[in-house]
Amino acid sequence: MAEKIPVVKMCNIKKNFGGVQALKGVDLVLHHNEILGLVGDNAAGKSTLMKILSGAYIPDEGEIFVEGKKINMASSQDAHQHGIEMLYQDLALANNLDVVANVFMGREKMNLKLGSIGILDEHSMERETERLLDRLKIDLSSVRLKVESLSGGQRQSIAIARATAFNAKVTIMDEPTAALSVAAIKKVLDLVKELKAQGSSVIIISHRIEDIYQVSDRMIVLRQGRKVCDTEVTGDIDTFREHVVAYIIGARDDYANGGGKQADGNCR
């Protein structure tokens, strides 16, 4: 790895919801141009951790560094500004709008502005969308198609395209392959690889260990709000899966003693 400073470093993140400790001090390191898988059972704290990184939640304790600088992440706007984009599980697209409108939702290009209201610059948004889809090798007959007329895989591609449209350094994907057909899953995973090839860093939350195995460089397992495993993705799929599942269900829990710790993912 050429750059030593990780693109994202989260240290000792804690978060309570009422009396429930969702995160009990988690460290996470994401290197440049790396795909990191994040797995764990339901309520393990994956989504909470990622929502903290994307500014949707504010942690009770802990620090976040982006490219070595300490960041006060208070809103999703802050996250945008630091090049962190989150792609939500429940397809954050508006079906009644076309592809261009969805890609530029909330950050439309405008010709003439009067206060916060302005006239849309459709032409340049169209061209930029076409360029973006081209770059990510997403094939659509027209960027003016309504999103509701697209297939599940195409929609997920558009959602990913939007998340990466504005030069995101880090893209977080929450279950990007959930509820997709096999062919569509392949397409999405290809897209993730394409992002890496273009120098982006990606964090993928998934239940499907096969998907993580296919695209990730490294993987973190969370269990009950703690990190229980942080390992390079190596070996063949079956042994890898067995190894990981043991940590997910809690059959092995030796992280504190150095087990499952193969990567330098700690703050201390």
Next chain:
Amino acid sequence: MVIAGKSDEATLIRDARRVLQENIREWGMYIALLIIMTIFTITTRGVFLSSRNISNLINQTGYIAVLAIGMTLVIIISHIDLSVGYLSGFLGAVAATAMEFWHMSAPASILLIIILGALAGFLSGFLVGQMKIPAFVATLAGWLGYRGALQLVTMHRGTVVITNNAFNAIGNGYIPDISFLPDSGFLAGIHQMTLALGILIIVLYIISEINRRNRMLYHKFKVSPLHLFIIKMVFMSALIMVITWILSGYRGLSWTAVIVIVVVLLYHFIMNRTNLGRHIYAVGGNPEAAQLTGISVKRITYIVFCSMGILSALSGILYASRFKSATTTAGTLFELDAIAAAFVGGASPSGGIGKVSGSIVGALVMTSLTSGMNLMGIDISYQYIVRALVLVAAVVFDVATRNKKEEIV
């Protein structure tokens, strides 16, 4: 696309059928309006289509049409506003009181109630957007409250007669005529200004249609074959020309019609060409997604309800000036006419979908029904039932055609 030489007539019919099937949802309301107008023209032996009646019909549509536009926006963001009818009646009564008893000028009274309308909308927006109260409940409270307020304002005097001529001209006046031709007797007795405006509208319509077609071709969308496109344009132009001609034969274009046209153009522009309109559609389509991309759902809710309040004030002005008075029953059931007009005009009950132009056609359908049945002397009880059936038919039609997706080459 046109295969030359082949039996043209058969191709034409086939093309027409295909185009009709693909655009049935959008064209449904135009066809419905045409059918309704034809039926009434026959049953009233042509009285319905007389210059005088059409002119009246357009003026009657005015105060429902402006409400329908605002209501379409409210429905797009998946809410409803039941308070607008009595709000419009109440604000009309305030304007009448301001002019007759507080001796305010017409413009000052109008400004006053537009501000009050915006405040009322802001209140609904607060209840719905800020306090998260279901719009149905919040605006039902408004319905009760404004009804009480209307009775309070008109209690002592009963009907407030408006004597301000400038104000009354809004609902009863017509644009001045300017003769373009030398006084030769040609087109005598015809409102030439209205005729000229009609021709201007046709030219603008043809230009915008050609632009739209070119843009769709550029985006590789399937467009209707050229001959059908030309037929459609000829048909629409003829329709505008007929309406213009009918109006020119009476007293020309009314100020009410001018106001409605201005409001339609303004809202059409906002909804289709600005980021505000885009955000309103986005909030309607997927509020969570809109919020995540940085659009404030709360802000949009406030804006849409405020616009509804302002349009209620405008509706109150049009109604009060048309009848030159404010009465205790002003505004009764306007909200339901407006909601029906929005649905007939293609707004979807599930939100995210609706057009300003559609709501105007919807409003025309609803007032045509009232006007036509009145001319036929049908009892009011049957009128309500017929209007109910039309509303149900419109929503059923919407649901039935919802799953039709846009087709591409």
